[in-house]
Amino acid sequence: MLTRTVLQQADITRALSRIAHEILESNRGGADLVLLGIPTRGVMLAERIGRVLDELEPGSGTVGALDVTMYRDDLRGKPTRTPQPTRVPPGGIDGKTVVLVDDVLYSGRTIRAALDALNDLGRPRAVRLAVLVDRGHRELPIRADFVGKNLPTAMAERINVTLRELDGEDAVTIVGRHSAEETR
Amino acid sequence: MxxxxxxxxxxxxxxxxxxxxxxxxxxxxxxxxxxxxxxxxxxxxxxxxxxxxxxxxxxxxxxxxxxxxxxxxxxxxxxxxxxxxxxxxxxxxxxxxxxxxxxxxxxxxxxxxxxxxxxxxxxxxxxxxxxxxxxxxxxxxxHPTQGLLDAFAMRKRRHADASRGRDLAGLRVTIVGDILHSRVARSNVWLLHTLGAEVHLVAPRTLLPAGVGAWPVTTSSDLDAAIADEPDVLMMLRIQSERMHAAYFPHEREYSRQWGLTDERFGRLPAGTMVMHPGPMNRGLEISAKAADSDASVILDQVTxxxxxxxxxxxxxxxxxxxxx
Missing domain, CATH: 3.40.50.1370 (Aspartate/ornithine carbamoyltransferase)
Incomplete structure (x- = not known):
């Protein structure tokens, strides 16, 4: 199995910092902004982006978590998934600009589920999407507004995101680039 | 992903x-x-x-x-x-x-x-x-879901927002009443034991099952002693009149006097003791209205x-x- 590191700690930190700047720019400031991370690693990324936002514009880094497990379209086919907690910041999401944060954007199905979940929580003024990695192969008409890195991949490859909060180190790796070589 | x-x-x-x-x-x-x-x-x-x-x-x-x-x-x-x-x-x-x-x-x-x-x-x-x-x-x-919901209500009352991930280690639970016919008691006994709680059963000897010796519990027939022992949870079971085909106790009033949570007994419970009942209640028989409607009561939490x-x-x-x- 071939493993290639595509983003290291400094790259990830830079990407998140850039995303934070872009969020502030497109929102014309930090007012009425809510970052909702999608568990597990999306929540950690949202917290990191939130810290940068707070440095740039104190009070703008409102962060929560949005679990989408119960809204997935593949609950039947896959082994049982355990939902993670959803945390909505005290001010709620009505009338706010919600930025969904996830680690990898792939088929787009997680984000579709997240949009459904948001719908049950309230009515944001706008919903944006920030991802650390966009690896392509969308199955739904969904795109990200803020992307850490565009990473063209083959379907057979796997993207692994590790974060120091959970895995001890920051890295984005591609696993199994040449499926023919794997069999050797 | x-x-x-x-x-x-x-x-x-x-x-x-x-x-x-x-x-x-x-x-x-x-x-x-x-x-x-x-x-x-x-x-x-x-x-x-x-x-x-x-x-x-x-x-x-x-x-x-x-x-x-x-x-x-x-x-x-x-x-x-x-x-x-x-x-x-x-x-x-x-x-x-x-x-x-x-x-x-x-x-x-x-x-x-x-x-x-x-x-x-x-x-x-x-x-x-x-x-x-x-x-x-x-x-x-x-009645497994009743056991689970009772454990959930106890954990929530005990740990509030910090409940997640916790078991019930060290919690002292006293279950009172018709253990013999109660599936609620059985599910509670085994689940609470699994979760690390200590369970004490109080009942007239006629309403304790024959095999209770093999259960992970202590038993007695003295409710006053059990209350003096200051349990964290006092769970009153319903007297199921539909199952009372034999003479398990002399009279309902006699039962209430000996094993009911009367106002007087309720007054002796330490502050913070949870009062539970799986419902439906026979008010005035196994539990007094005052106890059921008090702040110590977790009965509606159980339903939720x-x-x-x-x-x-x-x-x-x-x-x-x-x-x-």
Whole structure:
């Protein structure tokens, strides 16, 4: 199995910092902004982006978590998934600009589920999407507004995101680039 | 995409004795998420859309049936309900035929309440149906979701928002009343033991089962001594007049005097003791109105917890490739 590191700690930190700047720019400031991370690693990324936002514009880094497990379209086919907690910041999401944060954007199905979940929580003024990695192969008409890195991949490859909060180190790796070589 | 948390679902829920501590805590934690849903603008989840839950109630139980119904509907499942009263069961149809008839209508889970101990196990092991089976009370054997919701309510009262991930280690629970006929007591005893709580049973000797020596509990017939021992939880069981066919105690008033939670006994309970009752209550018999309506009472929390726990259980038996046909 071939493993290639595509983003290291400094790259990830830079990407998140850039995303934070872009969020502030497109929102014309930090007012009425809510970052909702999608568990597990999306929540950690949202917290990191939130810290940068707070440095740039104190009070703008409102962060929560949005679990989408119960809204997935593949609950039947896959082994049982355990939902993670959803945390909505005290001010709620009505009338706010919600930025969904996830680690990898792939088929787009997680984000579709997240949009459904948001719908049950309230009515944001706008919903944006920030991802650390966009690896392509969308199955739904969904795109990200803020992307850490565009990473063209083959379907057979796997993207692994590790974060120091959970895995001890920051890295984005591609696993199994040449499926023919794997069999050797 | 990074790996999501995959765990084995539950095939059926027949007995709390099938659950180890980790599995039980997982159900309680999942119920925390389900309880949070009730606070949302739209208190409904689409997780079980297109799945059908059949409530098969061969014995009357309004609250358990309603609770399962509410739980299934909050998860967007369709519910069909079968009550023995006025049905073909009164014409002599067997469990097998009723279950197969319901299954032929296409159901994914059966919630079964039956007067025969072990009925849920029989249905699950029989091969008569493919659907998952959730035991909603079988004779004097078990009532697993009641045990789980009681544990959930205790944990919530004890640890509030810090409940997640915790068991009930060290909690001292006293269960009072008709242990002999109580499936609620059995499910509580085993589940609380699994979760690390200490269980003490108080009952007239005639209402303690013969095999109680093999249970992980201490027993006595002195409620006053049990109260002086300052338990964390005092759970009063219902005197089930429909099962009182023999002379288990001389008279209801005598029972109330000896084993009822009277106003006077309630006054002697230390502050912070939770008073529980699985319902429906016989006010003035096993529990006084003052105790039932007090701040110490967790009785309505138990009802609320019931819906969350049943949502968690239905989700676990109905989601995932392992479950259902």
């Amino acid at each position: 990074t790996p999501a948390t995959h765990d084995a679902g539950l095939r059926n829920l027949l007995s709390v004795r099938d659950l180890d501590a980790a599995a039980a805590v997982r159900i309680l934690d999942l119920a925390e998420d389900m309880a949070e849903v009730a606070t949302r603008e739209v208190p409904k989840l689409p997780a079980l859309r297109g799945r059908t839950v059949a409530n098969l109630f061969f014995e009357d139980s309004t609250r358990t049936r309603l609770s399962f119904e509410a739980a299934a509907k909050r998860l967007s499942a369709d519910v069909i309900t079968f009550s023995a009263k006025g049905s073909s069961v009164s014409k002599g149809e067997s469990l097998k035929d009723t279950a197969q008839t319901i299954a032929a209508m296409g159901v994914d889970a059966v919630v079964l309440r039956h007067s025969a101990s072990g009925a849920a196990r029989v249905l699950a092991d029989s091969g008569w149906i493919d659907a998952a089976v959730v035991n909603a009370g079988d004779g004097t054997h078990e 917890s019931g819906v969350s726990i049943r949502m968690a259980v239905l989700y676990l038996v109905l989601s995932g490739a392992a479950a259902g046909a």
